Amino acid sequence: MIIKRYIVDDMKEALIRAKYELGSDALIISHRSIKMGKWYNPFKKKKLEVTLAVEEELKDVKREPRYSLQDLMENNPLFINASDRIKEQLLGYCKLNLKEDQYLTREEIVEFIDIIFKDNCFKNKLDLTRINTFVGPTGVGKTTTIAKIAAEELLVNKKKVGLITMDTYRIGAVEQLKTYANILDVPFEVVMKPEEMKEKIDKLSHCDVLLIDTLGTSQNNREKIEDIQGYFRDIHEDMNTYLAVSMSTDRETLISILERYRKLKYDALVLTKFDEINNFVNFWNIIENNRYPVQYFCYGQDVPDDIQIATLDNLISYSEEIYKDDGSSQ
Numbered sequence: 489m490i491i492k493r494y495i496v497d498d499m500k501e502a503l504i505r506a507k508y509e510l511g512s513d514a515l516i517i518s519h520r521s522i523k524m525g526k527w528y529n530p531f532k533k534k535k536l537e538v539t540l541a542v543e544e545e546l547k548d549v550k551r552e553p554r555y556s557l558q559d560l561m562e563n564n565p566l567f568i569n570a571s572d573r574i575k576e577q578l579l580g581y582c583k584l585n586l587k588e589d590q591y592l593t594r595e596e597i598v599e600f601i602d603i604i605f606k607d608n609c610f611k612n613k614l615d616l617t618r619i620n621t622f623v624g625p626t627g628v629g630k631t632t633t634i635a636k637i638a639a640e641e642l643l644v645n646k647k648k649v650g651l652i653t654m655d656t657y658r659i660g661a662v663e664q665l666k667t668y669a670n671i672l673d674v675p676f677e678v679v680m681k682p683e684e685m686k687e688k689i690d691k692l693s694h695c696d697v698l699l700i701d702t703l704g705t706s707q708n709n710r711e712k713i714e715d716i717q718g719y720f721r722d723i724h725e726d727m728n729t730y731l732a733v734s735m736s737t738d739r740e741t742l743i744s745i746l747e748r749y750r751k752l753k754y755d756a757l758v759l760t761k762f763d764e765i766n767n768f769v770n771f772w773n774i775i776e777n778n779r780y781p782v783q784y785f786c787y788g789q790d791v792p793d794d795i796q797i798a799t800l801d802n803l804i805s806y807s808e809e810i811y812k813d814d815g816s817s818q
């Protein structure tokens with residue numbers, strides 16, 4: 489007998505997934521309401537846990553989800569926008585691995601991407617340092633990401649966290665980060681002018697992790713980008729600079745953001761708003777046009793839940809979610 493547990497929004501979702509993975513003879517053994525979310529999140533989401541079982545000999549589909557090559561290329565959001573070159577390589581990979589049935593498992597998809605893009609930006613990660621600055625275009629989620637990371641570092645990794653903002657341009661920006669600092673009960677400093685940055689960093693010398701928020705600016709505004717650079721000219725301590733980019737940005741804009749922000753010598757990317765996309769065109773744009781590590785994925789507005797370390801495996805999970813919601817897999 490094969491027994492499988494699903495954490496889902498409703499019974500319909502559990503039945504669709506079970507039908508796909510276990511076949512149409514699967515029976516519900518139990519179901520109960522549960523709350524999902526990181527243990528320290530006071531706003532946990534309600535979910536349904538459903539357990540289903542099927543006799544092994546009755547099962548008419550394979551236990552592990554597999555993807556037909558044709559399906560992958562024509563319907564799966566991960567591959568739908570891949571270039572013809574990638575698709576040809578995928579075919580070649582299947583031939584080389586004697587996959588005559590042309591079905592791929594999730595592990596094989598990861599292996600394929602790892603082979604095509606050796607040392608790809610989803611594989612390498614930055615070592616965390618004490619000072620971490622977040623830069624990027626307006627409204628991509630810099631401040632929200634800082635709040636998510638601050639909560640994780642403070643509550644899970646038991647670090648002393650300090651928050652700093654230099655975004656005194658936008659009305660409400662200081663209050664936004666200050667609110668998170670108050671909720672987490674961590675020190676918070678506002679930098680009004682470039683000369684103050686070193687002083688404020690030194691003031692928080694007792695903190696293990698400093699997260700610095702910057703003002704959002706268009707990649708076309710070179711002057712403002714240079715202004716941000718000016719704030720860090722006296723900082724000689726190691727610093728990680730993260731460029732936050734929204735996954736729903738179009739290709740040309742994305743490439744120009746990656747290019748124009750080089751002025752700020754970013755070390756890694758944070759990809760936000762995964763929950764807003766219906767295709768993974770930017771996954772291919774980023775893997776093909778960016779050599780910096782991708783450190784985090786953000787997939788919603790919930791602080792602190794909606795953030796994950798960026799891995800290919802997580803990425804495939806998101807594409808499965810979209811695939812499932814589309815109903816393409818039924």
Ligand SMILES: Nc1nc2c(ncn2[C@@H]2O[C@H](COP(=O)(O)OP(=O)(O)OP(=O)(O)O)[C@@H](O)[C@H]2O)c(=O)[nH]1
Pocket residue numbers: 625626627628629630631632633655658661702703704705760761762763764786787788789794
């Ligand atoms: N759907 C979705 N919304 C997000 C995500 N991250 C942030 N947001 C929302 O995007 C909006 C802007 O987020 P902020 O964190 O203020 O963005 P920012 O980059 O700091 O913006 P500026 O400081 O104005 O440049 C808010 O409504 C956030 O809740 C995400 O991953 N997914």
Ligand SMILES: [Mg+2]
Pocket residue numbers: 630631632655661701702704
């Ligand atoms: Mg902000």
